[in-house]
Amino acid sequence: MTTVLTARSTPVGARGALLVIEHLWTWYRRNWRATVVSSVLQPLLMLLAFGMAFGSLVRPSEVTGNVPYLVFLAPGLLAMAAVQIAASESSYPVLSGFKWSRIYHAMTAAPLSAAQLVGGQLGWIGLRMLFSGAAYLAVIALFGGVQGIGAIGSLVFAVLCGLSVSAPIVALAATVDNEGTTFSAVFRFVILPMTLFAGTFFPVSQLPAVVRPLAWISPLWHGTELTRGAALGTLRLLPAVGHVAYLSALLAIGAALAVWRFRRRLYP
Numbered sequence: 201m202t203t204v205l206t207a208r209s210t211p212v213g214a215r216g217a218l219l220v221i222e223h224l225w226t227w228y229r230r231n232w233r234a235t236v237v238s239s240v241l242q243p244l245l246m247l248l249a250f251g252m253a254f255g256s257l258v259r260p261s262e263v264t265g266n267v268p269y270l271v272f273l274a275p276g277l278l279a280m281a282a283v284q285i286a287a288s289e290s291s292y293p294v295l296s297g298f299k300w301s302r303i304y305h306a307m308t309a310a311p312l313s314a315a316q317l318v319g320g321q322l323g324w325i326g327l328r329m330l331f332s333g334a335a336y337l338a339v340i341a342l343f344g345g346v347q348g349i350g351a352i353g354s355l356v357f358a359v360l361c362g363l364s365v366s367a368p369i370v371a372l373a374a375t376v377d378n379e380g381t382t383f384s385a386v387f388r389f390v391i392l393p394m395t396l397f398a399g400t401f402f403p404v405s406q407l408p409a410v411v412r413p414l415a416w417i418s419p420l421w422h423g424t425e426l427t428r429g430a431a432l433g434t435l436r437l438l439p440a441v442g443h444v445a446y447l448s449a450l451l452a453i454g455a456a457l458a459v460w461r462f463r464r465r466l467y468p
Contacts, residue, residue, distance in 0.1 A: 208306050209467075216312045220320020221327070223303070228328075235332075244283040244339055247274060250401065251345065263403060267347070274345035275354045275427035276400035282329045282362030283420050287391045289325045290366040291383045294373035297321075304466060314462035318455060321370060322363060329362045330355065344435060345444040346431070353430035361423025365391075367454025374461035399424045424448050 228235075247270070262287030264272040297304040302319055312320075317332030333355045369386065376382045377407060398420035399406065404412055422443040449460050 205465050216316030217319035217323055221324045225325040243277045243336055247277050268373055270345050271347055275431040276424045278333055278354055279358045279427045280360050280395050280400045281421040282358040283365050285329050285332055285365035286362035286370055287444050289328055290369035292374050295379050306465050314459050317462055318458045325366045326359050326363055329359045333358050349434055350430045354427040357426035360447050361419055364419045364450035367451050367458055371454055371457035371461050394418050394420045419450055
């Protein structure tokens with residue numbers, strides 16, 4: 201891929217980002233089997249365990265939106281899976297581009313700008329979430345977890361949620377040299393609590409009032425509200441605008457920080 205890039209004239213604008221996506225797709229189509237468990241099978245197993253096994257004990261009520269627990273849980277797991285894919289793809293693979301494979305250094309010889317590298321990296325992560333989410337929706341539809349066309353909106357919102365998490369982690373990955381403690385802390389103290397207490401498995405209203413604000417600042421809570429609202433047809437305009445604005449702001453700030461860190465690291 202590096203040879204192809206250096207043989208061309210300087211990529212302009214979005215074309216440079218597309219070249220980065222092309223490189224990442226070329227690698228992924230040869231190694232996609234290694235990601236099947238984490239990106240598709242894991243959320244499906246959780247759906248079967250919680251949505252069908254445990255969910256058979258939960259009766260439809262106001263807490264679940266008066267729908268079966270499986271239907272209530274499915275869009276939340278879609279958002280959760282997107283966040284987990286985003287965190288995974290934004291941490292070690294990005295650091296590898298600087299430290300181990302050094303592919304970013306090779307790409308700058310094309311030359312590609314820092315904005316194009318970040319745009320291509322985030323664009324690819326978005327596509328990864330889109331592919332995995334579509335496969336997830338196709339399977340859960342067979343189990344009765346999809347009620348209508350709103351599931352497509354859920355997929356779009358899940359990707360936005362994942363990107364709002366991905367961009368800040370990409371910026372972090374472009375900063376660190378020692379991955380051992382940094383990424384472990386992110387996964388243990390940010391991603392894991394977020395998946396447990398952001399409304400995926402039960403409404404945040406069931407949490408003690410003192411800890412609810414911690415859930416409200418979580419990107420996953422906003423993503424879950426959007427995906428669940430779209431899937432169940434209960435999404436209202438003003439709350440939806442607020443959720444989208446919050447996630448978009450996180451994405452924009454994270455992307456700006458990532459461009460800054462890429463530029464500092466690649467063009468000292």
